[in-house]
Amino acid sequence: MMTEQMGAVRTPGRPRSEKAEKAIIDAAMDMIAEGTGVAELSIEAIAARAGVGKTTIYRRWSNKEELVVDALASLKAPIPELAGTSVRDDVILYLSAMQLETHHPRTRCIMNIALSESERFPHLAERFREIVVRPRREVLRSAIQRGVDSGELRADVDVEVAMAALSGAMMFFTKWRDDDAELPADLAERIADLILQGLRP
Amino acid sequence: MMTEQMGAVRTPGRPRSEKAEKAIIDAAMDMIAEGTGVAELSIEAIAARAGVGKTTIYRRWSNKEELVVDALASLKAPIPELAGTSVRDDVILYLSAMQLETHHPRTRCIMNIALSESERFPHLAERFREIVVRPRREVLRSAIQRGVDSGELRADVDVEVAMAALSGAMMFFTKWRDDDAELPADLAERIADLILQGLRP
DNA sequence: GAATTTCGATACGATTGAGTTTCGCAACGC
DNA sequence: GCGTTGCGAAACTCAATCGTATCGAAATTC
Structure with a gap:
């Protein structure tokens, strides 16, 4: 989106600073990761934190939502490679990765936004899902x-429902608990075993 | 909290209006239900919508969070009574009620808040969970x-994990879908059957 | 009827942030 | 070197909202 077209005509004048752009997106992401909601996120604060002028932001994005959408696009969270040796191993690996991600502040807080602000910022939620x-x-x-x-x-396994049960169970534990108790160390195994039990021949 | 102590001394002067209090809480809830986040919620807007003066609000609550906490407390969502004839019937009834609630704007949006703003407004989230x-x-x-x-x-059923799988699966469908496809009419049955299958002797 | 308290309304100063403009300097093509 | 564009910084206007204060009217106790 912001990247230069390869074959485009070289415009005269000073080129836009890649570094500034990165700093802006980083600052925005960091603030979101610290718990700042999209609504409270102010352009001024982002500029101050990124060490850039407000002009530099407005030159690139016309409003906050566009900025955050682009920030989301920079999220390159690694997707676990599943070995495929057995369904149980794959599912456990997948769920463990999911659990780990909720400890990563960026992923966690951005997940919050996607979950909660999806009705207020539909573009943003759509981008996150994508x-x-x-x-x-x-x-x-x-x-x-x-x-x-x-x-x-x-x-005859209902694949959609099975996926929802697996992911949903993990989400339930990591985001919906009413106590601060430690999660069991073998949580992924327990979820996988309980659900897969019903899916075997 | 705001209710008068029964045996208290009758104070002189005009008594506080129950109607105004209700109007304030209703206005706040409605705005939340319409998608306004707690952060954007302004006292002025609540007062205007409730048709009361700002003083009337500040006389009762010293800040926004307290107001919203009290508003949450007014949520008396009905809890399904489970007949107890069979686990399958009970679970299906429970999941169906859960699915229904996500269509109710108040419950849905307040669930959003509880999910997402729990880190920014811990009191509020705690109250909601309670x-x-x-x-x-x-x-x-x-x-x-x-x-x-x-x-x-x-x-030997792992009750906690089973609960998470059931509720989480329904939550996953109602809040985490990436398309706007209609939910299958028999969703509750399908979730219940898939998960309970693994729990029977 | 007097004292007291709440009511809704309105005005107030203070703060915050949006979005724009201006400035002097830096980086680039020609 | 010159024109052009981007840079960070600062100043600016405009709007929203905060929390407080003040007002006359209404409701209630004594």
């Missing part, structure tokens, strides 16, 4: 599908 | 426990 949710979901879906194909799971 | 989450959770837990006791479910 970048973060969908690819992960595909990884999990294909792991389950492999199990169905290999006969490790029953052929 | 009023909404915990009672429901107990209802579901006892339904599952009944199943374990009656032998309908295995004795």
Whole structure:
């Protein structure tokens, strides 16, 4: 979006600073990661934190939402590679990665935004789903599908519901708990075993 | 909190208007239900909408968070009574009620707040969990426990994880979908059947 | 009826942030 | 070197909202 077209005509004048752009996006992401909601996020604060002038921001984005959308696009959270040796191993790896991510402040807080502010900032939520949710979901879906194909799971398994149960259970524990108790160390295994139990032939 | 002590001395002067108090709380809840976040919620807007003066608000609550906490306390969402005839029936009834609630704007938006702004407004989230989450959770837990006791479910069922899988799966569908597709009409049944399958003896 | 308190309304100063403009300097093509 | 564009910094106007104060009217106790 902000990247220069390769074959474009070189415009005269000083080129835009890549560094400034990166600093702006980083500052915005950091503030979100610290718990600042999109609504409280002020351009002035972002500029101050990034060490740039407000002009430099307004020259690139016409409003806050566009900036945050671009910031989201810079999120390149690693997606776990699932080995495919067994459905159980894959699912456990997937759930563990999911659990780990909730400790990462950026991912966690941005997940909050996607969850809660999706009605107020629909573009933003859509972008987040596209970048973060969908690819992960595909990884999990294909792991389950492999199990169905290999006969490790029953052929009539309701894949969509199984995915929801697995991911939802982990989300429930990491985001919806009413106490601050430590999560059990083998949480991923327990979730996987409980749900997969019903899916085997 | 705001209610008069029964045996208290009658103070002289004009008594506080119950109607105004209700109007204020209603206005706040409505705005939240419309998608206004706690941060954007302004006392002035609440006063205007409730048709009261700002003084009337400040006389009762010293800040926004206290107001919203009290507003939450007024949430008396009905908790489904589970008949106890079978675990499957109970779980389906519970999940259906959960699904229904996400269509209710108040419940849905307040759930958003509890989910997302819990780090910024911890009191508020705690209150929400106390009023909404915990009672429901107990209802579901006892339904599952009944199943374990009656032998309908295995004795070694991991009740906490089972609850998370059931609630989490429904939450996943109602709040985390990446498309606007209609939810299947028999969603509650499908979730219940998939998960309970693994829990039977 | 007098004292007291709340009511809604309005005005007030202070603060915050948006978005624009101006400034002097830096970086680039020609 | 010259024109052009981007840079950070600062000043500016404009609007929203905060929390407080003040007003006359209304409601209630004594």
